[in-house]
Amino acid sequence: MEQRFEIEMAVRDYECDLQGIVNNAVYQNYLEHCRHEFLDAIGLGFAQLCRDGIDAVVTRIEIDYRQPLRPGDRFTVALGMRRQGRLRFVFDQSIVRRVDGTTMLEAQVTAVLTRNGRPIAPDPLVAALAGKGWDL
Protein backbone atom coordinates (compact mmCIF):
# COMPACT_ATOMS: atom_id res chain seq x y z
CA MET A 1 0.00 0.00 0.00
CA GLU A 2 1.25 3.45 -0.87
CA GLN A 3 1.67 5.64 2.19
CA ARG A 4 -0.19 8.62 0.85
CA PHE A 5 -3.42 10.32 1.82
CA GLU A 6 -5.16 13.10 0.00
CA ILE A 7 -8.25 15.28 0.03
CA GLU A 8 -9.89 17.54 -2.52
CA MET A 9 -10.57 21.16 -1.65
CA ALA A 10 -11.57 24.38 -3.40
CA VAL A 11 -10.61 27.99 -2.74
CA ARG A 12 -13.26 30.03 -0.94
CA ASP A 13 -13.29 33.72 -1.89
CA TYR A 14 -12.94 34.92 1.70
CA GLU A 15 -9.59 33.10 1.85
CA CYS A 16 -8.16 35.50 -0.74
CA ASP A 17 -6.60 38.82 0.14
CA LEU A 18 -5.98 42.23 -1.42
CA GLN A 19 -3.69 40.67 -4.02
CA GLY A 20 -6.54 38.50 -5.28
CA ILE A 21 -4.77 35.31 -4.24
CA VAL A 22 -5.05 32.94 -1.29
CA ASN A 23 -3.38 34.50 1.75
CA ASN A 24 -0.18 32.72 2.82
CA ALA A 25 -1.50 31.78 6.24
CA VAL A 26 -4.54 30.06 4.74
CA TYR A 27 -2.39 27.35 3.15
CA GLN A 28 -1.52 26.27 6.69
CA ASN A 29 -5.26 25.85 7.29
CA TYR A 30 -5.44 23.63 4.20
CA LEU A 31 -2.41 21.59 5.27
CA GLU A 32 -3.76 21.19 8.81
CA HIS A 33 -7.19 20.19 7.56
CA CYS A 34 -5.60 17.45 5.47
CA ARG A 35 -3.61 16.18 8.47
CA HIS A 36 -6.70 16.17 10.68
CA GLU A 37 -8.76 14.36 8.04
CA PHE A 38 -5.97 11.83 7.88
CA LEU A 39 -5.94 11.36 11.65
CA ASP A 40 -9.72 10.94 11.51
CA ALA A 41 -9.35 8.39 8.72
CA ILE A 42 -7.01 6.26 10.82
CA GLY A 43 -9.27 6.58 13.85
CA LEU A 44 -7.33 9.24 15.75
CA GLY A 45 -9.57 12.32 15.62
CA PHE A 46 -7.94 15.53 16.75
CA ALA A 47 -10.84 16.52 19.03
CA GLN A 48 -10.80 13.00 20.55
CA LEU A 49 -7.03 13.15 21.14
CA CYS A 50 -7.61 16.54 22.76
CA ARG A 51 -10.27 15.09 25.12
CA ASP A 52 -7.86 12.23 25.98
CA GLY A 53 -5.31 14.78 27.14
CA ILE A 54 -3.01 14.20 24.18
CA ASP A 55 -2.05 17.09 21.96
CA ALA A 56 -0.55 16.72 18.51
CA VAL A 57 1.84 19.64 18.43
CA VAL A 58 3.59 21.06 15.38
CA THR A 59 7.16 21.99 16.25
CA ARG A 60 8.42 23.11 12.86
CA ILE A 61 7.01 23.91 9.47
CA GLU A 62 8.78 24.59 6.18
CA ILE A 63 6.70 25.76 3.26
CA ASP A 64 7.85 26.43 -0.28
CA TYR A 65 5.31 28.58 -2.07
CA ARG A 66 5.54 27.87 -5.83
CA GLN A 67 2.41 29.41 -7.34
CA PRO A 68 -0.58 31.11 -5.71
CA LEU A 69 -4.07 29.64 -5.67
CA ARG A 70 -6.84 31.94 -6.94
CA PRO A 71 -10.62 32.21 -6.57
CA GLY A 72 -12.34 29.18 -8.04
CA ASP A 73 -9.24 26.94 -8.03
CA ARG A 74 -9.76 23.32 -7.08
CA PHE A 75 -6.81 21.51 -5.60
CA THR A 76 -5.55 18.33 -3.95
CA VAL A 77 -3.83 18.41 -0.58
CA ALA A 78 -1.69 15.31 -0.02
CA LEU A 79 0.49 13.91 2.71
CA GLY A 80 3.04 11.20 3.32
CA MET A 81 4.52 10.51 6.72
CA ARG A 82 7.83 9.46 8.21
CA ARG A 83 9.46 9.18 11.60
CA GLN A 84 12.24 11.49 12.72
CA GLY A 85 14.19 10.23 15.70
CA ARG A 86 12.41 8.66 18.65
CA LEU A 87 9.66 11.18 19.26
CA ARG A 88 9.10 13.27 16.19
CA PHE A 89 7.32 12.54 12.93
CA VAL A 90 7.22 14.48 9.70
CA PHE A 91 4.36 15.03 7.29
CA ASP A 92 5.51 15.64 3.71
CA GLN A 93 2.71 17.64 2.16
CA SER A 94 1.88 19.16 -1.19
CA ILE A 95 -0.89 21.17 -2.78
CA VAL A 96 -1.56 20.49 -6.46
CA ARG A 97 -3.93 22.51 -8.67
CA ARG A 98 -6.38 20.13 -10.28
CA VAL A 99 -6.91 21.80 -13.63
CA ASP A 100 -3.31 21.30 -14.76
CA GLY A 101 -1.50 19.30 -12.09
CA THR A 102 0.78 22.21 -11.10
CA THR A 103 2.39 21.87 -7.69
CA MET A 104 1.47 25.10 -5.92
CA LEU A 105 3.19 24.41 -2.63
CA GLU A 106 5.34 21.86 -0.83
CA ALA A 107 5.71 21.58 2.92
CA GLN A 108 7.40 19.55 5.64
CA VAL A 109 5.58 19.64 8.94
CA THR A 110 7.32 18.22 12.00
CA ALA A 111 5.13 17.23 14.92
CA VAL A 112 5.20 15.43 18.25
CA LEU A 113 2.56 14.05 20.59
CA THR A 114 2.46 15.60 24.05
CA ARG A 115 0.67 14.84 27.29
CA ASN A 116 0.60 17.55 29.96
CA GLY A 117 2.90 19.56 27.76
CA ARG A 118 5.63 16.86 27.62
CA PRO A 119 6.55 14.93 24.48
CA ILE A 120 5.54 11.26 24.49
CA ALA A 121 6.44 8.46 22.11
CA PRO A 122 4.02 8.40 19.16
CA ASP A 123 2.71 4.95 20.10
CA PRO A 124 -1.00 5.76 19.65
CA LEU A 125 -0.13 7.00 16.18
CA VAL A 126 2.00 3.98 15.30
CA ALA A 127 -0.76 1.63 16.41
CA ALA A 128 -3.44 3.47 14.47
CA LEU A 129 -1.26 3.56 11.35
CA ALA A 130 -0.48 -0.15 11.62
CA GLY A 131 -4.20 -0.87 11.51
CA LYS A 132 -4.26 0.74 8.07
CA GLY A 133 -1.11 -0.99 6.81
CA TRP A 134 1.17 2.02 7.28
CA ASP A 135 4.39 1.94 9.19
CA LEU A 136 5.99 4.99 10.73
Place this chain on the structure above:
Amino acid sequence: MEQRFEIEMAVRDYECDLQGIVNNAVYQNYLEHCRHEFLDAIGLGFAQLCRDGIDAVVTRIEIDYRQPLRPGDRFTVALGMRRQGRLRFVFDQSIVRRVDGTTMLEAQVTAVLTRNGRPIAPDPLVAALAGKGWDL
Protein backbone atom coordinates in the same frame (compact mmCIF):
# COMPACT_ATOMS: atom_id res chain seq x y z
CA MET B 1 20.93 52.22 13.90
CA GLU B 2 19.94 48.71 14.75
CA GLN B 3 18.21 46.96 11.89
CA ARG B 4 15.29 45.75 13.88
CA PHE B 5 11.59 46.58 13.89
CA GLU B 6 8.98 45.39 16.32
CA ILE B 7 5.33 45.70 17.21
CA GLU B 8 3.30 44.79 20.29
CA MET B 9 0.29 42.52 19.92
CA ALA B 10 -2.08 40.53 22.14
CA VAL B 11 -3.83 37.21 21.59
CA ARG B 12 -7.50 37.50 20.67
CA ASP B 13 -9.65 34.61 21.92
CA TYR B 14 -11.01 33.79 18.45
CA GLU B 15 -7.43 33.06 17.35
CA CYS B 16 -7.31 30.09 19.73
CA ASP B 17 -8.49 26.63 18.80
CA LEU B 18 -9.82 23.48 20.44
CA GLN B 19 -6.54 23.00 22.27
CA GLY B 20 -6.94 26.36 24.00
CA ILE B 21 -3.86 27.77 22.28
CA VAL B 22 -3.26 30.01 19.29
CA ASN B 23 -3.76 28.04 16.09
CA ASN B 24 -0.54 27.43 14.13
CA ALA B 25 -1.72 29.31 11.05
CA VAL B 26 -2.49 32.43 13.08
CA TYR B 27 1.18 33.01 13.83
CA GLN B 28 1.65 33.62 10.11
CA ASN B 29 -0.96 36.36 10.43
CA TYR B 30 1.07 37.90 13.26
CA LEU B 31 4.33 37.62 11.30
CA GLU B 32 2.74 39.09 8.18
CA HIS B 33 1.16 41.93 10.13
CA CYS B 34 4.59 42.84 11.52
CA ARG B 35 6.12 42.81 8.02
CA HIS B 36 3.34 44.98 6.63
CA GLU B 37 3.60 47.45 9.52
CA PHE B 38 7.30 47.58 8.76
CA LEU B 39 6.72 48.26 5.06
CA ASP B 40 4.25 50.98 6.08
CA ALA B 41 6.81 52.45 8.46
CA ILE B 42 9.38 52.77 5.67
CA GLY B 43 6.78 54.23 3.32
CA LEU B 44 6.07 51.12 1.25
CA GLY B 45 2.48 50.18 2.18
CA PHE B 46 1.35 46.78 0.98
CA ALA B 47 -1.94 48.10 -0.43
CA GLN B 48 -0.04 50.88 -2.20
CA LEU B 49 2.49 48.41 -3.68
CA CYS B 50 -0.49 46.35 -4.81
CA ARG B 51 -2.07 49.34 -6.58
CA ASP B 52 1.31 50.07 -8.26
CA GLY B 53 1.28 46.60 -9.77
CA ILE B 54 4.04 45.31 -7.51
CA ASP B 55 3.44 42.31 -5.31
CA ALA B 56 5.60 41.33 -2.36
CA VAL B 57 5.51 37.56 -2.60
CA VAL B 58 6.60 35.08 0.06
CA THR B 59 8.44 32.18 -1.58
CA ARG B 60 9.44 30.22 1.50
CA ILE B 61 8.73 30.20 5.19
CA GLU B 62 10.38 28.27 8.00
CA ILE B 63 8.80 28.45 11.43
CA ASP B 64 10.08 26.88 14.63
CA TYR B 65 7.30 26.68 17.17
CA ARG B 66 8.82 26.76 20.68
CA GLN B 67 5.89 27.45 23.03
CA PRO B 68 2.24 28.18 22.33
CA LEU B 69 0.62 31.53 22.99
CA ARG B 70 -2.56 31.42 25.08
CA PRO B 71 -5.61 33.65 25.67
CA GLY B 72 -4.58 36.95 27.23
CA ASP B 73 -0.89 36.69 26.29
CA ARG B 74 0.80 39.88 25.16
CA PHE B 75 3.77 39.53 22.86
CA THR B 76 6.32 41.30 20.68
CA VAL B 77 6.72 40.44 17.01
CA ALA B 78 10.11 41.51 15.69
CA LEU B 79 11.95 41.42 12.40
CA GLY B 80 15.39 41.93 10.95
CA MET B 81 16.10 41.80 7.24
CA ARG B 82 18.85 40.63 4.90
CA ARG B 83 19.39 40.11 1.20
CA GLN B 84 19.69 36.66 -0.33
CA GLY B 85 21.19 36.65 -3.81
CA ARG B 86 20.17 39.27 -6.37
CA LEU B 87 16.40 39.12 -6.07
CA ARG B 88 15.42 37.60 -2.77
CA PHE B 89 15.37 39.01 0.75
CA VAL B 90 14.82 37.30 4.06
CA PHE B 91 12.97 38.50 7.14
CA ASP B 92 14.29 36.98 10.38
CA GLN B 93 11.33 37.12 12.74
CA SER B 94 10.56 36.18 16.30
CA ILE B 95 7.63 36.26 18.69
CA VAL B 96 8.47 36.89 22.35
CA ARG B 97 5.97 36.66 25.23
CA ARG B 98 6.09 39.90 27.18
CA VAL B 99 5.43 38.64 30.69
CA ASP B 100 8.67 36.65 30.86
CA GLY B 101 10.62 37.26 27.66
CA THR B 102 10.20 33.68 26.43
CA THR B 103 10.79 33.20 22.71
CA MET B 104 7.64 31.46 21.51
CA LEU B 105 8.53 31.19 17.84
CA GLU B 106 11.30 31.93 15.35
CA ALA B 107 10.85 32.23 11.62
CA GLN B 108 12.72 32.95 8.41
CA VAL B 109 10.53 34.34 5.66
CA THR B 110 11.98 34.59 2.15
CA ALA B 111 10.29 37.00 -0.23
CA VAL B 112 10.68 38.62 -3.62
CA LEU B 113 9.06 41.57 -5.38
CA THR B 114 7.18 40.75 -8.57
CA ARG B 115 5.56 42.75 -11.34
CA ASN B 116 3.14 40.95 -13.63
CA GLY B 117 4.08 37.76 -11.87
CA ARG B 118 7.82 38.07 -12.64
CA PRO B 119 10.49 38.69 -10.00
CA ILE B 120 12.07 42.14 -10.10
CA ALA B 121 15.10 43.51 -8.27
CA PRO B 122 14.07 44.84 -4.85
CA ASP B 123 15.08 48.41 -5.75
CA PRO B 124 11.95 50.10 -4.35
CA LEU B 125 12.63 48.30 -1.10
CA VAL B 126 16.35 49.16 -1.03
CA ALA B 127 15.55 52.83 -1.66
CA ALA B 128 12.89 52.96 1.03
CA LEU B 129 15.17 51.22 3.53
CA ALA B 130 18.05 53.58 2.74
CA GLY B 131 15.80 56.50 3.68
CA LYS B 132 15.57 55.00 7.19
CA GLY B 133 19.27 54.20 7.47
CA TRP B 134 18.90 50.49 6.75
CA ASP B 135 20.85 48.67 4.10
CA LEU B 136 19.70 45.44 2.50
Place this chain on the structure above:
Amino acid sequence: MEQRFEIEMAVRDYECDLQGIVNNAVYQNYLEHCRHEFLDAIGLGFAQLCRDGIDAVVTRIEIDYRQPLRPGDRFTVALGMRRQGRLRFVFDQSIVRRVDGTTMLEAQVTAVLTRNGRPIAPDPLVAALAGKGWDL
Protein backbone atom coordinates in the same frame (compact mmCIF):
# COMPACT_ATOMS: atom_id res chain seq x y z
CA MET C 1 -38.19 25.56 -10.58
CA GLU C 2 -37.75 26.04 -6.88
CA GLN C 3 -35.77 29.15 -6.05
CA ARG C 4 -33.32 27.49 -3.78
CA PHE C 5 -29.59 26.80 -3.99
CA GLU C 6 -27.51 24.75 -1.62
CA ILE C 7 -24.01 23.44 -1.04
CA GLU C 8 -22.56 20.76 1.21
CA MET C 9 -19.76 21.65 3.60
CA ALA C 10 -17.98 20.14 6.60
CA VAL C 11 -16.51 21.72 9.72
CA ARG C 12 -12.73 22.09 9.67
CA ASP C 13 -11.09 21.81 13.10
CA TYR C 14 -9.32 25.18 12.79
CA GLU C 15 -12.74 26.82 12.54
CA CYS C 16 -13.52 25.76 16.11
CA ASP C 17 -12.58 27.81 19.13
CA LEU C 18 -11.81 27.34 22.83
CA GLN C 19 -15.37 26.17 23.46
CA GLY C 20 -14.90 23.28 21.03
CA ILE C 21 -17.53 24.66 18.67
CA VAL C 22 -17.44 26.60 15.43
CA ASN C 23 -16.68 30.25 16.16
CA ASN C 24 -19.62 32.60 15.52
CA ALA C 25 -17.81 34.60 12.87
CA VAL C 26 -17.03 31.48 10.85
CA TYR C 27 -20.71 30.93 10.04
CA GLN C 28 -20.56 34.17 8.08
CA ASN C 29 -17.76 32.59 6.04
CA TYR C 30 -20.02 29.61 5.35
CA LEU C 31 -22.97 31.84 4.41
CA GLU C 32 -20.79 34.01 2.16
CA HIS C 33 -19.24 30.97 0.49
CA CYS C 34 -22.72 29.70 -0.36
CA ARG C 35 -23.74 33.07 -1.82
CA HIS C 36 -20.56 33.26 -3.92
CA GLU C 37 -21.00 29.70 -5.18
CA PHE C 38 -24.52 30.70 -6.13
CA LEU C 39 -23.31 33.80 -8.00
CA ASP C 40 -20.77 31.59 -9.77
CA ALA C 41 -23.49 29.09 -10.64
CA ILE C 42 -25.58 31.79 -12.32
CA GLY C 43 -22.52 33.14 -14.15
CA LEU C 44 -21.82 36.15 -11.93
CA GLY C 45 -18.54 35.29 -10.18
CA PHE C 46 -17.58 37.56 -7.32
CA ALA C 47 -14.01 38.05 -8.55
CA GLN C 48 -15.35 38.82 -12.04
CA LEU C 49 -17.84 41.36 -10.67
CA CYS C 50 -14.96 42.89 -8.74
CA ARG C 51 -12.84 43.22 -11.90
CA ASP C 52 -15.85 44.81 -13.69
CA GLY C 53 -15.93 47.51 -11.03
CA ILE C 54 -19.12 46.19 -9.44
CA ASP C 55 -19.14 45.27 -5.78
CA ALA C 56 -21.82 43.14 -4.15
CA VAL C 57 -22.06 44.76 -0.75
CA VAL C 58 -23.79 43.37 2.32
CA THR C 59 -25.63 46.17 4.14
CA ARG C 60 -27.29 44.19 6.91
CA ILE C 61 -27.12 40.72 8.35
CA GLU C 62 -29.36 39.03 10.91
CA ILE C 63 -28.31 35.64 12.23
CA ASP C 64 -30.20 33.42 14.64
CA TYR C 65 -27.86 30.87 16.14
CA ARG C 66 -29.87 27.78 17.13
CA GLN C 67 -27.28 25.07 17.77
CA PRO C 68 -23.51 25.07 17.39
CA LEU C 69 -21.66 23.02 14.80
CA ARG C 70 -18.85 20.82 16.12
CA PRO C 71 -15.73 19.14 14.72
CA GLY C 72 -16.64 16.56 12.12
CA ASP C 73 -20.15 17.90 11.46
CA ARG C 74 -21.33 17.89 7.87
CA PHE C 75 -23.95 20.45 6.92
CA THR C 76 -25.94 22.03 4.12
CA VAL C 77 -25.87 25.76 3.51
CA ALA C 78 -28.91 26.92 1.56
CA LEU C 79 -30.24 30.16 0.16
CA GLY C 80 -33.36 31.64 -1.34
CA MET C 81 -33.52 35.17 -2.67
CA ARG C 82 -36.01 38.04 -2.84
CA ARG C 83 -36.04 41.69 -3.79
CA GLN C 84 -36.45 44.45 -1.21
CA GLY C 85 -37.40 47.80 -2.67
CA ARG C 86 -35.77 49.08 -5.86
CA LEU C 87 -32.11 48.45 -5.06
CA ARG C 88 -31.77 45.89 -2.31
CA PHE C 89 -32.11 42.13 -2.34
CA VAL C 90 -32.25 39.66 0.51
CA PHE C 91 -30.76 36.20 0.81
CA ASP C 92 -32.69 33.92 3.18
CA GLN C 93 -30.12 31.41 4.35
CA SER C 94 -29.99 28.41 6.62
CA ILE C 95 -27.45 25.89 7.84
CA VAL C 96 -28.75 22.39 8.45
CA ARG C 97 -26.76 19.57 10.08
CA ARG C 98 -26.83 16.57 7.79
CA VAL C 99 -26.84 13.75 10.30
CA ASP C 100 -30.24 14.66 11.73
CA GLY C 101 -31.62 17.57 9.71
CA THR C 102 -31.38 20.01 12.63
CA THR C 103 -31.46 23.68 11.63
CA MET C 104 -28.36 25.13 13.27
CA LEU C 105 -28.71 28.68 12.06
CA GLU C 106 -30.99 30.96 10.08
CA ALA C 107 -29.96 34.25 8.50
CA GLN C 108 -31.27 37.12 6.41
CA VAL C 109 -28.55 38.89 4.46
CA THR C 110 -29.43 42.16 2.75
CA ALA C 111 -27.18 43.29 -0.09
CA VAL C 112 -26.91 45.82 -2.87
CA LEU C 113 -24.76 46.16 -5.97
CA THR C 114 -22.50 49.22 -6.09
CA ARG C 115 -20.31 50.86 -8.69
CA ASN C 116 -17.77 53.42 -7.51
CA GLY C 117 -19.28 53.10 -4.07
CA ARG C 118 -22.81 54.06 -5.20
CA PRO C 119 -25.77 51.67 -5.21
CA ILE C 120 -26.97 50.61 -8.65
CA ALA C 121 -30.08 48.69 -9.70
CA PRO C 122 -29.43 44.94 -9.55
CA ASP C 123 -29.94 44.52 -13.31
CA PRO C 124 -26.88 42.28 -13.90
CA LEU C 125 -28.22 40.04 -11.15
CA VAL C 126 -31.80 40.02 -12.48
CA ALA C 127 -30.55 39.13 -15.96
CA ALA C 128 -28.30 36.33 -14.70
CA LEU C 129 -31.10 34.92 -12.54
CA ALA C 130 -33.59 35.03 -15.42
CA GLY C 131 -31.21 32.85 -17.44
CA LYS C 132 -31.65 30.18 -14.76
CA GLY C 133 -35.43 30.58 -14.48
CA TRP C 134 -35.34 32.61 -11.26
CA ASP C 135 -37.05 35.92 -10.83
CA LEU C 136 -36.01 38.51 -8.27
Place this chain on the structure above:
Amino acid sequence: MEQRFEIEMAVRDYECDLQGIVNNAVYQNYLEHCRHEFLDAIGLGFAQLCRDGIDAVVTRIEIDYRQPLRPGDRFTVALGMRRQGRLRFVFDQSIVRRVDGTTMLEAQVTAVLTRNGRPIAPDPLVAALAGKGWDL
Protein backbone atom coordinates in the same frame (compact mmCIF):
# COMPACT_ATOMS: atom_id res chain seq x y z
CA MET D 1 -20.77 56.01 35.56
CA GLU D 2 -21.53 55.64 31.92
CA GLN D 3 -22.22 52.05 30.95
CA ARG D 4 -19.90 51.97 28.01
CA PHE D 5 -16.68 50.11 27.25
CA GLU D 6 -14.42 50.56 24.27
CA ILE D 7 -11.16 49.39 22.75
CA GLU D 8 -8.94 50.72 19.99
CA MET D 9 -8.03 48.47 17.08
CA ALA D 10 -6.47 48.77 13.62
CA VAL D 11 -7.16 46.89 10.40
CA ARG D 12 -4.62 44.20 9.56
CA ASP D 13 -4.06 43.68 5.84
CA TYR D 14 -4.84 39.95 6.00
CA GLU D 15 -8.33 40.85 7.22
CA CYS D 16 -9.09 42.47 3.86
CA ASP D 17 -10.43 40.56 0.89
CA LEU D 18 -10.47 40.76 -2.90
CA GLN D 19 -12.48 43.97 -2.76
CA GLY D 20 -9.70 45.66 -0.79
CA ILE D 21 -11.94 46.09 2.26
CA VAL D 22 -12.32 44.25 5.54
CA ASN D 23 -14.28 41.04 4.98
CA ASN D 24 -17.77 41.05 6.52
CA ALA D 25 -17.08 38.13 8.82
CA VAL D 26 -14.04 39.86 10.31
CA TYR D 27 -16.19 42.54 11.92
CA GLN D 28 -17.66 39.79 14.07
CA ASN D 29 -14.12 39.03 15.23
CA TYR D 30 -13.71 42.70 16.17
CA LEU D 31 -17.05 42.78 17.99
CA GLU D 32 -16.29 39.54 19.84
CA HIS D 33 -12.83 40.72 20.80
CA CYS D 34 -14.35 43.85 22.35
CA ARG D 35 -16.89 41.77 24.30
CA HIS D 36 -14.17 39.42 25.57
CA GLU D 37 -11.93 42.32 26.58
CA PHE D 38 -14.91 43.71 28.44
CA LEU D 39 -15.55 40.41 30.23
CA ASP D 40 -11.86 40.33 31.14
CA ALA D 41 -12.05 43.89 32.41
CA ILE D 42 -14.89 42.98 34.78
CA GLY D 43 -13.08 39.85 35.92
CA LEU D 44 -15.00 37.30 33.86
CA GLY D 45 -12.47 36.05 31.32
CA PHE D 46 -13.91 33.95 28.52
CA ALA D 47 -11.30 31.19 28.87
CA GLN D 48 -11.92 31.13 32.63
CA LEU D 49 -15.71 30.89 32.15
CA CYS D 50 -15.03 28.06 29.72
CA ARG D 51 -12.93 26.18 32.29
CA ASP D 52 -15.71 26.71 34.87
CA GLY D 53 -18.13 24.93 32.57
CA ILE D 54 -20.01 28.11 31.68
CA ASP D 55 -20.34 29.16 28.09
CA ALA D 56 -21.32 32.63 26.96
CA VAL D 57 -23.38 31.84 23.89
CA VAL D 58 -24.50 34.29 21.22
CA THR D 59 -28.07 33.48 20.16
CA ARG D 60 -28.67 36.30 17.71
CA ILE D 61 -26.70 38.97 15.95
CA GLU D 62 -27.88 41.92 13.89
CA ILE D 63 -25.28 43.96 12.05
CA ASP D 64 -25.83 47.09 9.98
CA TYR D 65 -22.84 47.66 7.74
CA ARG D 66 -22.61 51.42 7.00
CA GLN D 67 -19.13 51.90 5.51
CA PRO D 68 -16.27 49.46 4.97
CA LEU D 69 -12.99 49.63 6.85
CA ARG D 70 -9.85 49.65 4.70
CA PRO D 71 -6.16 48.82 5.15
CA GLY D 72 -4.55 51.14 7.65
CA ASP D 73 -7.81 52.30 9.25
CA ARG D 74 -7.82 52.74 13.01
CA PHE D 75 -11.13 52.36 14.78
CA THR D 76 -12.92 52.18 18.11
CA VAL D 77 -15.11 49.20 19.00
CA ALA D 78 -17.58 50.08 21.73
CA LEU D 79 -20.29 48.32 23.70
CA GLY D 80 -23.15 49.03 26.01
CA MET D 81 -25.19 46.30 27.66
CA ARG D 82 -28.80 45.68 28.68
CA ARG D 83 -30.93 42.81 29.93
CA GLN D 84 -33.59 41.20 27.79
CA GLY D 85 -36.07 39.08 29.71
CA ARG D 86 -34.92 36.80 32.50
CA LEU D 87 -32.03 35.01 30.80
CA ARG D 88 -30.83 37.02 27.84
CA PHE D 89 -28.67 40.12 27.62
CA VAL D 90 -27.89 42.34 24.68
CA PHE D 91 -24.67 44.08 23.73
CA ASP D 92 -25.20 47.25 21.70
CA GLN D 93 -22.01 47.65 19.74
CA SER D 94 -20.55 50.07 17.24
CA ILE D 95 -17.38 50.49 15.22
CA VAL D 96 -16.25 54.07 14.62
CA ARG D 97 -13.39 55.10 12.31
CA ARG D 98 -10.99 57.24 14.28
CA VAL D 99 -9.81 59.63 11.59
CA ASP D 100 -13.23 61.22 11.12
CA GLY D 101 -15.59 59.68 13.66
CA THR D 102 -17.68 57.93 11.01
CA THR D 103 -19.82 55.08 12.32
CA MET D 104 -18.87 52.14 10.13
CA LEU D 105 -21.11 49.53 11.69
CA GLU D 106 -23.74 49.06 14.38
CA ALA D 107 -24.70 45.76 15.93
CA GLN D 108 -26.96 44.20 18.52
CA VAL D 109 -25.65 40.94 19.91
CA THR D 110 -27.96 38.84 22.06
CA ALA D 111 -26.33 36.29 24.37
CA VAL D 112 -27.07 33.92 27.19
CA LEU D 113 -24.96 32.02 29.70
CA THR D 114 -25.22 28.25 29.53
CA ARG D 115 -24.03 25.38 31.66
CA ASN D 116 -24.07 21.90 30.14
CA GLY D 117 -25.80 23.38 27.16
CA ARG D 118 -28.73 24.80 29.16
CA PRO D 119 -29.37 28.52 29.69
CA ILE D 120 -28.77 29.77 33.20
CA ALA D 121 -29.56 33.12 34.81
CA PRO D 122 -26.76 35.61 34.18
CA ASP D 123 -25.96 35.93 37.89
CA PRO D 124 -22.16 35.64 37.53
CA LEU D 125 -22.36 38.46 35.01
CA VAL D 126 -24.65 40.62 37.14
CA ALA D 127 -22.34 40.19 40.13
CA ALA D 128 -19.22 41.02 38.12
CA LEU D 129 -20.88 44.08 36.60
CA ALA D 130 -22.07 45.30 39.98
CA GLY D 131 -18.48 45.28 41.15
CA LYS D 132 -17.73 47.85 38.45
CA GLY D 133 -20.81 49.96 39.11
CA TRP D 134 -22.83 48.64 36.16
CA ASP D 135 -26.30 47.22 36.46
CA LEU D 136 -27.78 44.84 33.95
